[in-house]
Amino acid sequence: MLIDILKKVQGLLLKWMLILSYLVLMIKFGAHATIGALSPANPPIYGPLINPSHPPKSSHFSIQFKKRSEWKPPISGFKNIAPIHSTEAAVPSVLAQPPLTPHASNCCKQDMVLKRGGKGCHCVYPIKLDILLLNVSQSPDWDKFLEELATQLGLQNNTQIDLINFYVINFSTLNISMDITPHKGISFSANEASKINSSLSMHKVRLDPGLVGGYKLLNIIWFEPPPPTQAPTLTASPEKAPLYHSPTATSLSSSNKGGHSNLFLVLGIAIGMLFIAIVSILIFCLCTLLSKEKTPPIETEKPRTENAVSAGGSIPHPTSTRFIAFEELKEATNNFEPASVLGEGGFGKVFKGILSDGTSVAIKRLTNGGQQGDKEFLAEVEMLSRLHHRNLVKLVGYYSNRESSQNLLCYELVPNGSLEAWLHGPMGINCPLDWDTRMKIALDAARGLSYLHEDSQPCVIHRDFKASNILLENNFHAKVADFGLAKQAPEGGANYLSTRVMGTFGYVAPEYAMTGHLLVKSDVYSYGVVLLELLTGRKPVDMSQPSGQENLVTWTDP
Numbered sequence: 001m002l003i004d005i006l007k008k009v010q011g012l013l014l015k016w017m018l019i020l021s022y023l024v025l026m027i028k029f030g031a032h033a034t035i036g037a038l039s040p041a042n043p044p045i046y047g048p049l050i051n052p053s054h055p056p057k058s059s060h061f062s063i064q065f066k067k068r069s070e071w072k073p074p075i076s077g078f079k080n081i082a083p084i085h086s087t088e089a090a091v092p093s094v095l096a097q098p099p100l101t102p103h104a105s106n107c108c109k110q111d112m113v114l115k116r117g118g119k120g121c122h123c124v125y126p127i128k129l130d131i132l133l134l135n136v137s138q139s140p141d142w143d144k145f146l147e148e149l150a151t152q153l154g155l156q157n158n159t160q161i162d163l164i165n166f167y168v169i170n171f172s173t174l175n176i177s178m179d180i181t182p183h184k185g186i187s188f189s190a191n192e193a194s195k196i197n198s199s200l201s202m203h204k205v206r207l208d209p210g211l212v213g214g215y216k217l218l219n220i221i222w223f224e225p226p227p228p229t230q231a232p233t234l235t236a237s238p239e240k241a242p243l244y245h246s247p248t249a250t251s252l253s254s255s256n257k258g259g260h261s262n263l264f265l266v267l268g269i270a271i272g273m274l275f276i277a278i279v280s281i282l283i284f285c286l287c288t289l290l291s292k293e294k295t296p297p298i299e300t301e302k303p304r305t306e307n308a309v310s311a312g313g314s315i316p317h318p319t320s321t322r323f324i325a326f327e328e329l330k331e332a333t334n335n336f337e338p339a340s341v342l343g344e345g346g347f348g349k350v351f352k353g354i355l356s357d358g359t360s361v362a363i364k365r366l367t368n369g370g371q372q373g374d375k376e377f378l379a380e381v382e383m384l385s386r387l388h389h390r391n392l393v394k395l396v397g398y399y400s401n402r403e404s405s406q407n408l409l410c411y412e413l414v415p416n417g418s419l420e421a422w423l424h425g426p427m428g429i430n431c432p433l434d435w436d437t438r439m440k441i442a443l444d445a446a447r448g449l450s451y452l453h454e455d456s457q458p459c460v461i462h463r464d465f466k467a468s469n470i471l472l473e474n475n476f477h478a479k480v481a482d483f484g485l486a487k488q489a490p491e492g493g494a495n496y497l498s499t500r501v502m503g504t505f506g507y508v509a510p511e512y513a514m515t516g517h518l519l520v521k522s523d524v525y526s527y528g529v530v531l532l533e534l535l536t537g538r539k540p541v542d543m544s545q546p547s548g549q550e551n552l553v554t555w556t557d558p
Contacts, residue, residue, distance in 0.1 A: 111223060115181050116159050125187035125223035126162075126179035127196060133174045135213025145211050152205045153196055156183045175218070193222040321385035322397035324410055328356055329363055329399055336365065343468075352413065360413040361396055364482075365406075377407045387456055391448030393471060393481040414471035414479055419445075419530070423467060424539055437476050438534045444478035445470050449527055452480075453520050461518055465526035466507045466540075467533055506540030506552065532556055 108114055108123035115122045146158040155161070160181050167175040180196065182188050188196075199205050200217040207215065332353030333340045340351045348366045355361055366377070381398050388394070399408040419441060422428045433441075452460040462469075462480070469482040503512075509525035512518055529540050532552050538545075540552045549555045 112186075113162065113179050113181060116162065123186070124181050126181050127188055127193060127223075128219070128221040129178050129180065129200070129217070130219040131176050131178070131200070132169075132216040132218055133176060133212050134215060135172050136174055137211055138172075140211045145207070148207055148211075149205065153180070153199055154192075155180070172213075187223050190224070196220075197222075320382060321395060322410075324355070324397040324399050324408075326399050326401065326406065326408075329353065329408055329410065331356070332361065333363060355396075355410075359396065360415075362411045362413045364409040364411065366408065381409070383458070383460065387452070387460065389448060389451040389455075391444045391477075391479055392451065393479045411481065414473055414481070416472040416474050416476070418468045419470040419472060419478070419533075420467035422472065423533055423537060428537075432537075433476075440476060441470065441472070441478045442531060442534055445480060445530065446527065448478070448480035449523055453523065459520070461520055462523050462526075463518065464503050464507075465523050465530070466504050467530055470530070504540075529553060 107121035111125060112123040113126050115124045142163075143158070146161050146163075150156075150158040150161055160183060162179040162181065163176060164179055165177045169175060180188075182192075197220055200215075200220070203215075205215075330336065332355050333351040334353075336349075336351055340353060342350045342352050342362060344350070348364060351363045351365065353361055353363050378400055381395075381400075384395050393414060394412040395409065396412055397410045399406065399410075401407075417425075417427065422433055449462065449465065452462060464482060465480070469480060471479050471481045473479070503526070507526040507529050509519075509522040512522045512525075529552065532538075533540065536552065536556070538552050538555075541550055542552070543550055545555070
């Protein structure tokens with residue numbers, strides 16, 4: 001009871017810690033949380049402008065603002081690629097050069113550009129873009145590209161777009177830098193800039209696939225317009241003006257006040273989070289100590305279970321897997337009635353059943369027995385209980401009794417039948433497997449077999465790998481089944497295990513059949529036969545075939 005209360009308290013503390021963490025993030029990054037936010041950053045102190053009263057401020061969407069003298073088209077993300085200067089010699093012969101806008105005059109101030117088609121020195125503040133063009137046509141119509149881009153961005157015409165520079169990434173990828181100049185006024189409004197940013201970043205702009213296969217917005221810089229009442233006067237030749245100071249100082253003082261209040265709030269939240277973390281650790285340690293105090297009663301119950309099993313006439317069972325009472329298995333299969341039979345092999349029948357906890361299982365009732373057989377059976381159960389892989393059928397439990405020579409294995413039920421049924425049975429005839437499904441089954445079976453050979457401890461040789469032992473789930477996820485013949489592999493890859501030859505005719509490796517020397521490669525041969533079944537749809541041995549073609553391996557041998 002106390003442990004449950006402590007765990008609930010710990011859960012509440014963790015929830016509060018998450019809430020406080022979220023508040024810290026909101027305080028720290030709230031101003032830059034959305035890409036479309038148009039709150040301009042504090043501007044640097046500009047040089048001389050035409051009107052010294054209110055210079056435009058810069059607002060960035062994706063990277064930090066830089067002065068024009070320091071501004072370069074970004075090439076981040078392209079490792080070990082030096083930018084290629086935009087000259088004809090730098091452009092591959094198969095890729096047409098974009099029409100760059102010539103620099104006509106140097107009369108504009110910093111961060112301003114000369115507007116195309118304007119009279120005299122008509123300078124404006126542009127929106128600067130860096131766009132990565134993907135799968136560019138070998139001979140693109142750049143005029144058509146600019147017209148499409150201008151139309152979908154809501155511009156009046158394509159003369160508002162100036163191509164400044166480009167960098168060749170490869171034969172079909174370009175990094176293009178461009179300026180978009182306003183149609184009216186000297187700069188774009190916040191709504192106009194937000195619309196352009198949204199259209200490009202959310203890929204609302206749909207370009208002709210014949211020109212460009214796709215694009216990625218790398219960078220966008222917008223210059224906020226000055227107040228309408230104090231807009232700068234456009235002149236043919238700019239005049240030098242003093243530096244602008246007062247608005248910057250005001251914004252800095254206000255931001256400092258806000259920064260101090262935010263700092264105190266963040267510190268308070270951080271201290272609260274630290275306190276919650278310490279309390280959670282103490283509660284965790286207390287729960288661990290209380291759990292350890294309750295461990296001895298569990299240990300005293302375990303020997304009683306084993307003694308009860310031994311009294312019933314069975315050998316002491318392995319502790320690594322579940323021992324299921326015979327009465328429960330009998331009830332699960334309705335006294336092993338014939339209607340519950342899923343199949344029958346050389347070592348017994350397999351029944352479908354439902355355990356008392358509602359688990360659907362496949363119960364294999366083995367026919368071999370005797371005291372020596374019981375010991376070998378329990379040794380193999382101990383080994384199989386340690387095999388856990390998503391492409392192996394899971395061993396749920398077992399039952400063994402020395403007096404009645406009853407040995408049963410209980411596996412998870414795989415509902416969609418075996419690969420053999422889908423290849424050679426009615427299901428395969430009515431609904432043959434497509435190639436993708438066959439490939440998936442082959443890969444899943446290979447993963448399960450690879451785990452047995454290489455990753456399990458100890459390594460295991462299956463000895464009876466075949467299509468009927470590959471079971472399929474409803475999504476055709478394959479699992480390797482039937483470890484009744486499995487043997488622990490010998491140490492060293494070149495060593496072999498001398499044993500009685502067992503397996504299924506058509507799948508057994510020739511060297512194993514002739515010498516009785518069992519190798520890991522014996523399973524690999526059987527896997528190859530299964531691959532031939534998947535490729536050809538034929539059985540490993542088909543006596544209905546013409547003479548000399550009954551064996552699948554012999555028939556496929558060139």
